[in-house]
Amino acid sequence: MPYAAPRPGRRTVLRALAAGPLLLVLPMHPTLATATSSVSSADVAAGSFGRGDLDTSSAPDWMRLLPDSANLAELSLPGSHDTMAHNSSIPTLTQDFVLPVQLQAGLRAFDIRTRHFRDVFPIHHDLEYLHANFTDVVRTVTAFLQANPSETVLMRLKKEYTEEENTRTYQATLDWYIHENPDTRDLLAAHLWTPPAGYDGRIPTLGETRGKIVVLQDFTATAVYGPRWAGPSMDIQDDFTLPNLAAVKTKWDTARTQFERAALEDFGTLFVNHLSATGASPAVMATGTVPITVAKGVPGTPGMLTCAENYLRTTGTGRTGVVMADFPTAALVETIIARNFS
Numbered sequence: 001m002p003y004a005a006p007r008p009g010r011r012t013v014l015r016a017l018a019a020g021p022l023l024l025v026l027p028m029h030p031t032l033a034t035a036t037s038s039v040s041s042a043d044v045a046a047g048s049f050g051r052g053d054l055d056t057s058s059a060p061d062w063m064r065l066l067p068d069s070a071n072l073a074e075l076s077l078p079g080s081h082d083t084m085a086h087n088s089s090i091p092t093l094t095q096d097f098v099l100p101v102q103l104q105a106g107l108r109a110f111d112i113r114t115r116h117f118r119d120v121f122p123i124h125h126d127l128e129y130l131h132a133n134f135t136d137v138v139r140t141v142t143a144f145l146q147a148n149p150s151e152t153v154l155m156r157l158k159k160e161y162t163e164e165e166n167t168r169t170y171q172a173t174l175d176w177y178i179h180e181n182p183d184t185r186d187l188l189a190a191h192l193w194t195p196p197a198g199y200d201g202r203i204p205t206l207g208e209t210r211g212k213i214v215v216l217q218d219f220t221a222t223a224v225y226g227p228r229w230a231g232p233s234m235d236i237q238d239d240f241t242l243p244n245l246a247a248v249k250t251k252w253d254t255a256r257t258q259f260e261r262a263a264l265e266d267f268g269t270l271f272v273n274h275l276s277a278t279g280a281s282p283a284v285m286a287t288g289t290v291p292i293t294v295a296k297g298v299p300g301t302p303g304m305l306t307c308a309e310n311y312l313r314t315t316g317t318g319r320t321g322v323v324m325a326d327f328p329t330a331a332l333v334e335t336i337i338a339r340n341f342s
Contacts, residue, residue, distance in 0.1 A: 049296045052096035057330035059106030062337050064150035068207025072152065072214065073233070073270040075206070076320040076339035079109025079154070080328060081276035082291075084123045084130045084137070091284050092125045094276065094291045094326040099137065103144045106333050108153055109272075109322045112137055113160035116170045121177070124160045135183050141213055142187040149211040154322065156229055158218040171221040188213075195224055203233050203270045227270065235261070235321075238274040242289045245301050251277045251294070252307040259311065263318030271321030275304040295326040305329055317342045 066075070080102055086095040095102070099110070114121035114134055121134035141153055159170055166173070177184045178192065193204065193212035201224075204214065215226035216234075227233050237258035242251060255273055262271035279289030288298070297303030305327065312320070312335045320336050 049292055052327050053330045054097050054105045054328060054333065055101050057105040057333055059334070059337060060104050060144075061148045061150050062106055062340075063108070063152060063206065063210070066206055066340060068205065068210070070206045071203055071268065072154070072206060072209065073203040073321075074267050074319060076336050077108045077154065077322045078106060078328060078333040078336040079111070079322050079324045080107055081111050081274055081324040081326050082125055083110040083112060084132050085125050085128075088125060088128055088130055090292070091278070091281070091290055092128050094125075094295075096327050099140050100144070102328075103141070103153075105328075105330065106337050107328065108151065109156070109324065110141075110153065111156045111158070111324060113158045115161045116159065116163040116166055116173060118165045119167055119173055119176075121173065126161055134177060135181070138177070138184045138187055142191045145191050145211050145213070151211070152206060152209040153213045154216055155213050156216040156218055157225070158229070159220075170219060171223065174219075174221075174225070175223075193226065195226060199224055201227055201231055201233050203227055203268065233268070234270045234272060235265075236272040236274075238272070238276075240274060240277045241280050242277050242287075242294065243280070244287045245289055245293060245298060247289075248277070248294055248297070248301055248304065252304060255304065255308065256311060259315075259318075259320060262321040263315075267319070271319070272324060273321055274324045275308055276324060276326040277304070291326045305332060308332060309335060312336065312339070 080095055082092070082094040083099060083102065084095075085092050086098055102110070112134070113124055115124040115129075123130045123132040123134065123137065141155070145151060145153065163170065168176075178188050179185055191212055193209045193214045216229045217225045217227065218229035230236055237254060239251060239254050242248065255275055258271065258273040262273065265271075275295065276291060277289070277294045278284060278291050279287045284290055293303070295303050295305050297306055305325065308323070308325070309329065309331050312332070318339065320339055323332075323336055325332060
C-alpha cells in the first residue's frame with residue numbers, strides 16, 4: 001500500500017502575519033495543497049522573499065584540497081537544517097532547493113528526519129510528510145559521492161514523529177536498508193562509513209571517510225552507527241523556539257557565541273551551530289516567526305542569514321564547525337568553505 005501521510009482532522013487555513021508581503025492562505029498539509037493549487041509553498045514564499053541563489057554556487061569537490069589527516073571536527077562545514085523541507089507548508093518550509101542542488105553547491109551536512117511507518121522510513125517534519133523517503137535520500141547522496149569520491153557527507157539521522165504499524169524496531173528497519181533492501185544495500189555497502197571495532201565515539205578523519213556518509217546518530221539503538229548526536233564528541237547550539245521576530249536578535253547572539261567558541265575551543269569536538277529557528281506552535285503564524293522570516297528577515301529585522309554572512313565576512317578566519325541553515329545562500333556556503341583554506 002502506498003504511504004499515506006497523516007492528515008489533520010480538518011482543513012486548516014494558515015494565515016502568515018509576519019509582514020505585509022507574506023499574506024497567504026494555504027492548506028496545512030502538502031497533499032491538500034496539491035489538490036487545490038499547482039503552486040508550491042516554496043514558490044509562494046519566493047514571491048514574498050525572493051527565491052534563494054544557492055543554485056548559482058558550484059563546489060562539488062572542494063574537500064579534495066584538504067589533507068586526509070584533517071579531522072572532520074576541525075573543518076568548517078555548510079549544512080542544511082530539515083534538509084528535505086523544500087516543498088512543504090509555510091510553517092515547515094526550510095529550504096529553497098532540493099538535495100542535489102544543495103550537494104552541488106557545497107553543503108556537506110544534512111538533517112534527515114525519518115518516520116518509522118509500516119517498516120519503512122518516509123521523510124517527515126513532525127506530522128508533515130515531505131514527499132520523499134529514505135531510499136530517495138540514499139540514492140541521491142550516493143550518486144553524488146560516486147561522482148565526487150573526495151567528499152564526505154555528514155547525515156544527522158533522526159527518528160521523527162510517531163511510530164505506527166510496524167512489525168520491527170526502528171533499528172531493525174535501518175539494518176534492513178543497510179543489509180537487505182535491494183534498492184539501498186549495495187549503495188550503502190559502498191558509501192556508508194562503518195565505525196571500527198572498539199569505536200569510542202570520536203569524530204573520524206577525512207581520510208577515513210572520503211566517499212562515505214557519516215551518520216550522526218539521533219536515535220536510540222543497541223548498535224553504534226556513528227558519532228552520537230549531542231554525545232560527548234559534539235557541542236550543539238540549537239535554540240530554535242522564538243516568541244516573536246524581535247527575538248531573532250537574541251538567537252543571533254547565541255549563534256555568534258557558538259561561532260566564537262568553535263574558532264577557539266577543542267578541535268576534537270564537532271561544533272554544530274543552528275542558524276534555524278521558528279515560533280512556538282500554534283502561535284507561529286500569528287507571531288510571524290516561521291523559518292523563512294527568521295532566516296531571511298523582514299523590514300526592521302535582519303534575518304539570521306544576513307547576520308551570519310556579515311559576521312563571517314568581517315571576522316575572516318577561524319573554524320565555524322557545522323553550520324546548519326534554513327535557506328542557505330551561495331554567499332554563506334562559499335564563505336564557510338573558504339574558512340578551511342584561510
